[in-house]
Structure formats: C-alpha cells, structure tokens
Amino acid sequence: MLLAIDTSAGTDVAVVSEGGRVLAQARTTDTRRHAEVIGPSISYVLRQAGIGPQHITQVVCGMGPGSFTGLRVGIAAARTFAFARDVPFIPMPSHEAIAHEWRQEHPDHEGAINVTTDARRRELALTHFAETETVAREFELVAPDAVPTETTHVAADSVAAAHLALAWLDRQARGVPADPDEVLYLRAPDAKPGAVPKRVTT
Template identity: 45%
Template sequence: MLLAIDTSAGTSVALVDDDGRVVAERSTPDTRRHAEVIGPYLHEVVAAASPTALTGVVAGIGPGPYTGLRVGIAAARAFAFGRGIPLHAVASHDAVALALVQGGAVAGRFAVVTDARRREVAVTVYGAALPLPHTIVPAHLVARIDWVPEQGVVAHEVSEISAASLGRVALARLAATLPEVDPRPLYLRAPDVTLSTPKRVS
C-alpha cells in the first residue's frame, strides 16, 4: 500500500492499495493552505491503514510553485524516513495524464496544463498509452496569452492533482521496473531571490 502526497496545485493525500484502489483520500483545491492542511490530512488518511501495511511514500514533484511543492515533498520525505520505507517521486502532470488515459478521455497526443501563476501555464505533452502515457514534450512554461495547442494535440487544463492517481503512476512504474525519478522538485522558473555577491573587505 502506498501513501501519496501532492501539493503542486491544491493539497491531496491518498492511500492506494497494490491494485490501485483508493483506501482513503483527502484533498482541497486551495492553493494557499498547504502547510495548514497537510498534517491533518496525513493523520486522517494514514489512520485508515495499519502501520505495517504501508510499503512506500509517493511525492508529487511538480511542476508547481516553490512554496507549495516544498511542503508536500518535505512531508513525504519526513514520513518515509520516519517509517523507514522507500520514497518514490512522480511528476504531478503524469498523474493527470494517466487518469485521462484510463478514463478514456484522450487518444493520441494530448497536453496536461496547470496554472503556473504570473500569467503563465505549465504544459506537458503526452502520447496516450498504457500502462503509462509517454512524454513527448517535457514540462515547460508558456505565457497564457500565447498558449495554443499544436495541431492534433488536445489540451486538458486542471486545477487539482489527485494523489490517488499519483499513487497509481508509482505502482505502474514499479511494476514495469522503471528507474526511480529524481525526487527534486520540478521548478520551471528561477527563484525570485538570489544570493548577493559578498563585498570584498580590504
């Protein structure tokens, strides 16, 4: 059983069993209360399973804003470390892509789009396939006013990422023995704050 956490948009926490069924899930689309809700959500969701049933933790790594992503990834890292179980990283757009393919909503090429703020969107282009959609164009930023899907690409803009779908991606990757994804957050924009150059003291 996997505990999955995503804070790339709102906040979502879920438990999925080895067949991908949802055991428990809590979520909110609120993009400003990650730190306030992550603790209670974890407590409520984890209570639905015995401690020995958990075999891994899944962290959604974005793309997403800096503040939101670091809350979820830090929580996933801490929980995995505390329980002594593996941490698996999954790109958040992959969760949306798999849900769309499994639901029969897409075929061929399609794009997952999320709000990146500052009048920009984050876009990843996929090819519909199972057990996992394949990435055609990795996640990148586009000015919202300029965003027009290429011919033949169907765009799906979402405001929430399901942690349950995130867990299903991790299960599919584990079943296919794919390499682990780097758990570093997927920031598409340089940080606003940079370190200043120290002045030389004569």
C-alpha cells in the same frame, strides 16, 4: 500500502493498495494552507483506510511543476514520513497523475495529449505526452494562447494523489524506474521573464 502526497496545486493525499485499490483520499483546494492541512490530511486517510503508519510500504510524492512554497510542504512531509518509517520515497512528476487520470477516463483516446496547470504570471506549465503515453518528460512554460491546438489539451486545476500512486504502480508493472529525486519548480528564485524552467536537485 502506498501513501501518496501532492501539493503542487492544493493539498491532495491518498492511500492506495499495492493492487491499485484506492482506500482513502483527502483534498483541500486552498493553495495557501498546505502547511496547516498536510498533517491532518495524512492522519485522516490513514484512519479512513483503517491502517496505521506501520502499514505504509512506499511514499509517492508529486514533485511539480509547482511553486516553491507549495511543493516544499508536501515534499518535506513525504520525506519525513518515509524516513521515519524507513520506506522508499518515490518522486513522481505531478502532471503524470493528471495524464493517468485523463487516460483512464478516456480509454478510446490513444493520441498525444498536452497537460497544463496554472503557472501564474499569465502562463501555463505544459507537459507533452506522446501517443498512449503517461510517463512525463520535461515541462515548459507557455502563454495560454500558445498551447498547440492540434493536440488534445487537458487543462487541470488539481492533482489527484491517488492517480500519482496508480501511475507509479503502472511504471513498476512496465519496468519504468522512478524519475530522479528533483523538484520541478516553476521558476528559479532569480529567474527572468522567459527563462527556461529548471529542475532543482534537493
């Protein structure tokens, strides 16, 4: 069983079977209450799935792009759960879940897509996915009017943890390894306007 957690937007938690069946999901859209809801959300999905912590074999965690405050809550919870159960911690770009969900809903679209989420400061975090692709590369910060119009634009305000796990299962099936264990913060604390976003190793 996979426990998936993402706090890059709201708080999203899910339990997914190794065969790709979504057994339980919990979503809170409030972006200011991650710490208050993460624990109850994990307990809820385990209960709804009819399993205990001992049945989880992998913990899949969304690594952003997102804010420092939001991401650290989900990542800390995921790391703690994985450590306590001695199971693998799988870091995944949050935008990959959005791309995976969109492509499942639009199976006839094989072209490239641009996934965006709110980056605040009147900017968007954008990840480009090539034709048929759902594996994320580097993201960039762009103004809303700078999103390329020649590529299908997928704007999202939430990340489905279930699709984060499903995207990881797809990677496994294709022999694609997990990304490096690095947090994709929108901006470094001392970033200047226009600075290039950085991956931050933890």
